[in-house]
Amino acid sequence: MTKAHRRQNPAGRKPEEPPTRGPVEITVGRVGARGDGVAEWQGHRLFVPQALAGDRLMARFGARRSDGWEAVPVSLIEEAPGRAEPACRHFGTCGGCALQHMDDAAYVAWTAQVVETVLSRAGLLEGVEIRPLVRTPAGGRRRAVLSAAKRGKRQWLGFNERASHRLVDVNECLVLGSELDRLLEPLRELLAGWLADGQTLDVALTVLEDGVDLVLEGGPEPDLAALEALAAFAERHDLARLTRRPRPGAPAEPIALRRQGIVRFGDATVSPAPALSSRPAGKGRRRWWPRRWRQPRGPGAWPTSSPAAVRSPSRWPGGRRYMRWRGMRGPCGRWRGAYVPLAVPAAASVSSGATCSRSR
Structure with a gap:
């Protein structure tokens, strides 16, 4: 039994049998947040790799996921608009990228849809302007x-x-x-x-x-x-x-x-x-906002040999302290520490923009 199977079946239970062994016809309704196409078949949710919303295909049930089943594509019946030729020759086997099969317009629309879905589930979509990617x-x-x-x-x-x-x-x-x-x-x-x-x-x-x-x-x-x-x-x-x-x-x-x-x-x-x-x-x-650096990193040298202390604080313009360094003696006598953020000053402006590439 693989590590993945042990995580899904911690008690060593036999993996769940799929609803059917043969291929079934499905239509992808949308592309999920992880880049898989999401389809439904007789109440079962399937996740289709490298799919677009509107794709119609034959697929088999694969491995069980917590919220559905992996789909193994067999044949494409009808292709949806928005597909592009992947630029990388490793795409499809390499797990680093998931969306190179989308053209640019489909990719931009998908990112906007993901943001809208997250905000809607949190009840924060009303009155919010979603700016361009x-x-x-x-x-x-x-x-x-x-x-x-x-x-x-x-x-x-x-x-x-x-x-x-x-x-x-x-x-x-x-x-x-x-x-x-x-x-x-x-x-x-x-x-x-x-x-x-x-x-x-x-x-x-x-x-x-x-x-x-x-x-x-x-x-x-x-x-x-x-x-x-x-x-x-x-x-x-x-x-x-x-x-x-x-x-x-x-x-x-x-x-x-x-x-x-x-x-x-x-x-x-x-x-x-x-x-x-x-x-x-x-x-x-x-x-x-820099959250935390988990290594001995006092000002001036690395690694540090100074005792446990609050080190020279960094400051925002105007002298307001925003981070401090705490050190402690760890296993084997090594000095370990971290930059610990304090309360963010009111003058601090943190952008809500995001950078995005087609890597995941």
Whole structure:
């Protein structure tokens, strides 16, 4: 039994049988918030991948979902308007994108419909003006988390398939910014010389103001030769920072800290912990409130060796404090801490705009 089946059947119960084994004819009524077409058949809800509202097709019942069934398309009877040829050759197997089969007009209409649905369910739609979508061009993505695996003599690097743990080997990604896309092949070569057969790790890439932040999570403990190779990689590709986490949740261990690694929020400049949330896109981005940075990040140095304390507060223009740093001694004597937001001053303006690409 797979991990997915254990999550759906925590007591080890037998998976629910579908209402019928043969293909059925369905018509997609709408496209849901996760990009799947939603159809009904005799009171059962089906989720159809890569579908458009109005598509009529034959499909089989697939895996059970909490709110319906996965649909496995068999044949398309009637195609709805608004379909486009996907730009990426990995689309359909790679789980990173879900909507490249939509043309631009259908995509814009879908995003507006998703916002309206959410506001309507919350009772907030009345009197609300929904403004046009803030567009993010292709090649504008500033962060990504990839998976890497060594299988025999081949090094895999890419994203998981849709709703699966299977890995798709990605040679290029049209969504990623050029700073990240050009690192894919060099990263593959670097990991091929480090990982042994069967070993895996995650790779987090983030474009900061002063360079790319690269975090490796998992994988084998690097020996001296591996550390030298990683440091040389950071120098050769002009990375801002290269760090490693032995396991999820563990403190990041610096390998090459060539620059501080900064992000700007209006007039404020912060140095985020490796691989934590950053603005997803460059062009078209809006300001948002920095919630929390979960690493030792006192002003001036990383990692910090100062005692637990409230560190020098950052301030809004006019001297009003908006964030403070709290530190504490964690396991193994390591200093750990976080930037903790205080109450947002009345003068602070946070945009409600959103950036959006067709990545999910």
